Amino acid sequence: MIRNAGMLTWFFLLVGGCGNGEMSEPESLADLRLYVFDCGMLRLETVEDFSVANDETDVRDLSVPCYVIEHEKGRLLWDGGLPSATADTDGWQGEGMLLRLDRTIADQLADIDLNMSSFDLMAFSHMHFDHVGVANEVRGAKLIIQEAEYDAAFADPVTLPGADPSLYNKLKDAETLFINGDHDVFGDGRVRIISAPGHTPGHQVLFVDLTNTGPIVLSGDLYHFALSRAERRVPSFNVDTDATLASMDRIEAFLVEEGATLWIEHELALFETLNKSPEYYD
Ligand SMILES: [Zn+2]
Numbered sequence: 226m227i228r229n230a231g232m233l234t235w236f237f238l239l240v241g242g243c244g245n246g247e248m249s250e251p252e253s254l255a256d257l258r259l260y261v262f263d264c265g266m267l268r269l270e271t272v273e274d275f276s277v278a279n280d281e282t283d284v285r286d287l288s289v290p291c292y293v294i295e296h297e298k299g300r301l302l303w304d305g306g307l308p309s310a311t312a313d314t315d316g317w318q319g320e321g322m323l324l325r326l327d328r329t330i331a332d333q334l335a336d337i338d339l340n341m342s343s344f345d346l347m348a349f350s351h352m353h354f355d356h357v358g359v360a361n362e363v364r365g366a367k368l369i370i371q372e373a374e375y376d377a378a379f380a381d382p383v384t385l386p387g388a389d390p391s392l393y394n395k396l397k398d399a400e401t402l403f404i405n406g407d408h409d410v411f412g413d414g415r416v417r418i419i420s421a422p423g424h425t426p427g428h429q430v431l432f433v434d435l436t437n438t439g440p441i442v443l444s445g446d447l448y449h450f451a452l453s454r455a456e457r458r459v460p461s462f463n464v465d466t467d468a469t470l471a472s473m474d475r476i477e478a479f480l481v482e483e484g485a486t487l488w489i490e491h492e493l494a495l496f497e498t499l500n501k502s503p504e505y506y507d
Contacts, residue, residue: 258295260502264306265289268323276458288496289355298411299345303431308358337503350445351425352378353387360393367400374427423469438506440485449491
């Protein structure tokens with residue numbers, strides 16, 4: 226068996242060596258990669274709930290991304306997009322705020338030979354429906370979650386506004402790492418969860434220290450629009466305005482300190498410029 230495994234490794238090294246270098250080696254993980262997935266779109270009637278006047282911006286469509294971070298020590302799903310059932314109907318659907326999902330993440334993962342059992346870890350910026358849509362579909366991954374977010378999302382009744390427990394109730398059965406603050410996911414500082422409460426009790430963002438792309442921070446819902454960032458606008462539905470403003474200050478200082486770029490997850494204008502899976506950032 227050992228001999229066969231060795232020969233297999235040798236075979237893939239050989240193929241990789243004379244190929245284009247892009248060929249993936251089974252059972253081995255990339256040093257550090259970030260894959261971006263289109264996990265849906267939201268279309269708003271009004272942006273006033275975000276403390277933005279409707280005549281201040283023409284933006285009504287929001288991207289809903291999911292991300293896979295591949296580190297040599299494991300694979301992390303960050304944010305879970307819209308529920309997969311959204312893809313059962315073509316085009317925009319719903320009333321008031323419209324939703325659409327053209328392709329489920331499970332379908333998109335197959336393009337890079339992954340599936341919903343391929344993750345070692347999962348973490349969500351927060352538990353709103355458009356960030357945990359596929360939470361119940363993930364199999365065998367350990368959940369990393371702020372204790373405050375968990376307590377609100379699993380309270381009876383749920384104390385987290387905008388949460389839909391039917392989308393994430395199976396997380397109760399997942400192996401769980403409770404955190405209270407920042408967390409270095411793989412222990413080498415390159416992938417770090419940074420606490421940024423206020424939008425929800427345990428809202429958090431993700432720092433990824435990419436080699437070629439440079440360090441980036443995935444915003445969660447710290448901001449929904451570029452304007453929210455420029456003008457420090459706090460949505461009226463955030464659970465804590467003061468905590469949100471403090472989180473904005475802290476993350477802005479962190480970005481400067483790390484020389485990192487912030488990707489506002491819901492900013493469609495940015496999302497449209499990003500390379501989607503199967504392409505990746507490294
Ligand atoms: Zn949210």
